[in-house]
Amino acid sequence: MESASLPTQDLGRRRRATSVLTSDVVLGALGILSFAALWWYGHQKTTFVPSFGEVLDAVPSFLTEEAIWPDIFASTTRVVGALALACVVGFLAALLMARGRFWGLVTARYVDLALGLPSTIAALLALFIFKRSEVGVFVVVAIATFPFIALTLRQGFLSANKQLDDMADVYRFRPLMRVRNVFLPHLVPYSLAAIRNEYAHAWRVVVLAELFAVNSGIGWRFAQAFDRFQLVEVALWLLTFMVVLLGSEYLILRPVEKWALRWRGDA
Amino acid sequence: MSPGFIHVEGLQVSYDGDRLAVAGIDMDVGEGDFVAVLGPSGCGKSTLLQVLSGLLKPVAGKATIAGTDVTRNGGGADRDPRVGYVFQDHRLLPWRTVAQNIELVLAAARVPRDEWDARIERLLAMLQISQFKDSWPMRLSGGQRQRVSIARALAIDPAVVLMDEPFSTLDEVTGRLLRQQLVELWQQQRRAIVFVTHSIREAIFLADRIVILTKGPARVLETLQVPIERPRQYEDPAITELESEIVDRVMSAWGYEQDAGHVKTPPVGSS
Numbered sequence: 199m200e201s202a203s204l205p206t207q208d209l210g211r212r213r214r215a216t217s218v219l220t221s222d223v224v225l226g227a228l229g230i231l232s233f234a235a236l237w238w239y240g241h242q243k244t245t246f247v248p249s250f251g252e253v254l255d256a257v258p259s260f261l262t263e264e265a266i267w268p269d270i271f272a273s274t275t276r277v278v279g280a281l282a283l284a285c286v287v288g289f290l291a292a293l294l295m296a297r298g299r300f301w302g303l304v305t306a307r308y309v310d311l312a313l314g315l316p317s318t319i320a321a322l323l324a325l326f327i328f329k330r331s332e333v334g335v336f337v338v339v340a341i342a343t344f345p346f347i348a349l350t351l352r353q354g355f356l357s358a359n360k361q362l363d364d365m366a367d368v369y370r371f372r373p374l375m376r377v378r379n380v381f382l383p384h385l386v387p388y389s390l391a392a393i394r395n396e397y398a399h400a401w402r403v404v405v406l407a408e409l410f411a412v413n414s415g416i417g418w419r420f421a422q423a424f425d426r427f428q429l430v431e432v433a434l435w436l437l438t439f440m441v442v443l444l445g446s447e448y449l450i451l452r453p454v455e456k457w458a459l460r461w462r463g464d465a
Numbered sequence: 466m467s468p469g470f471i472h473v474e475g476l477q478v479s480y481d482g483d484r485l486a487v488a489g490i491d492m493d494v495g496e497g498d499f500v501a502v503l504g505p506s507g508c509g510k511s512t513l514l515q516v517l518s519g520l521l522k523p524v525a526g527k528a529t530i531a532g533t534d535v536t537r538n539g540g541g542a543d544r545d546p547r548v549g550y551v552f553q554d555h556r557l558l559p560w561r562t563v564a565q566n567i568e569l570v571l572a573a574a575r576v577p578r579d580e581w582d583a584r585i586e587r588l589l590a591m592l593q594i595s596q597f598k599d600s601w602p603m604r605l606s607g608g609q610r611q612r613v614s615i616a617r618a619l620a621i622d623p624a625v626v627l628m629d630e631p632f633s634t635l636d637e638v639t640g641r642l643l644r645q646q647l648v649e650l651w652q653q654q655r656r657a658i659v660f661v662t663h664s665i666r667e668a669i670f671l672a673d674r675i676v677i678l679t680k681g682p683a684r685v686l687e688t689l690q691v692p693i694e695r696p697r698q699y700e701d702p703a704i705t706e707l708e709s710e711i712v713d714r715v716m717s718a719w720g721y722e723q724d725a726g727h728v729k730t731p732p733v734g735s736s
Contacts, residue, residue: 361552361554361556362556362558364520364552364556365550365552365556367519367520368518368519368520368548368550369550369569369570369573369574369617369621370573370574371569371573372573375569375572375573379558379561379569380558383558383560383561386560460601461559461560461561461601461602461603462559462601462603
């Protein structure tokens with residue numbers, strides 16, 4: 199009887215997981231230290247960067263200021279909503295590019311066009327077209343992020359596993375069963391990669407769009423503080439942006455990805 | 466034994482509509498028979514199984530299982546007769562656990578839900594992999610995955626099990642253990658098995674009857690009854706003797722020339 203080698207495999211896997219965790223912590227700490235060093239250097243060499251002390255002193259009053267939460271919430275809602283819209287558009291575009299002939303080629307040209315369009319230009323165009331409105335922000339973010347999602351998902355469609363399709367044929371999987379158990383799970387790693395990449399991109403575009411297009415959100419507060427030359431507040435909003443972005447990455451996106459891909463040997 | 470439970474007649478298959486991959490196969494497999502289909506690599510052995518499972522349609526000829534023409538309705542209207550298929554590579558869904566992989570084929574075969582657990586437990590126990598019921602396929606060894614694949618094929622209570630070189634990618638020891646286990650399973654359940662292989666020894670060890678194909682496009686070269694009593698030992702001298710006999714018989718048909726004990730390989734592209 200072939201021996202079960204799971205205990206040894208588990209031990210190896212635990213060691214690898216510990217090693218990955220250790221390197222994550224070390225690299226994370228190095229990242230924070232280098233950021234602090236740059237900040238310190240900026241403060242020494244310019245008059246625009248406030249000191250750590252000034253910023254830290256302002257944190258308690260900043261956090262107790264009620265008005266910051268609706269702005270953080272507004273930006274987060276825009277990112278999530280626009281990214282969801284981009285995912286739907288990107289999925290359809292990927293499907294067309296992978297499976298459609300004429301319409302696939304047409305879609306590919308639009309994707310190419312959107313890929314080459316700088317986010318700033320898209321934001322200004324949206325401002326002209328939609329004036330200062332929520333719709334403009336959603337459209338800008340969707341235009342900036344959907345082509346990357348489409349290209350990643352297209353790879354997923356193109357790499358569909360023919361052998362698993364044959365297995366599903368032999369065992370007479372019904373169409374819905376096939377979609378749920380063969381087709382969609384195959385796309386999950388591609389979708390997660392696309393969402394993780396574009397989540398950070400969407401945040402940058404939302405903040406940029408908020409500078410021009412609306413009167414709320416982190417970008418708008420950032421611009422206000424900058425206009426008034428309140429450098430400590432600028433730094434606080436910058437830190438808020440980073441905390442929200444990295445917090446959601448580490449506390450939501452990564453755990454979700456780990457759970458969704460737990461079937462992989464390296465998960 | 467009831468001859469003709471699987472009946473293949475004048476079967477011709479072409480992938481591109483031009484060249485034939487299978488040039489004419491006739492064979493009969495009785496209910497409960499263990500038949501090995503032996504042929505050189507690339508001769509069209511797997512193509513035969515694909516036709517029997519409804520994956521491929523032939524350009525000529527017919528294939529029936531229990532009287533149902535599998536070439537016309539793709540393996541039987543509404544899954545009857547049921548066909549279990551063990552692929553060369555396991556083809557388990559990596560994102561479903563061992564039990565979930567089996568549950569899916571049970572659902573597809575419309576086996577009542579209340580029978581699932583008992584069937585899965587029984588098959589995993591028979592194949593000695595009960596402890597991996599909730600494991601992900603990627604965490605299993607090649608041999609364990611192939612056992613799950615066999616369990617999946619048997620779970621739907623198939624009329625026929627088609628096996629496409631299922632042990633060819635496994636190491637020698639695991640392959641031998643699984644062959645032995647397969648024979649034991651077959652003796653318990655007595656389902657018709659069509660086992661495709663290019664290994665002469667494997668065919669002799671496993672089967673009652675061997676259908677030897679020519680090199681591609683495949684035709685039946687001959688069908689022979691294995692005259693060795695069960696239980697068989699893999700290194701049994703009688704198996705070695707029959708193996709040598711078959712080698713002598715297939716040598717020229719498979720494109721090899723034998724000259725004073727030395728085998729000359731066929732020139733590249735000769736097929």
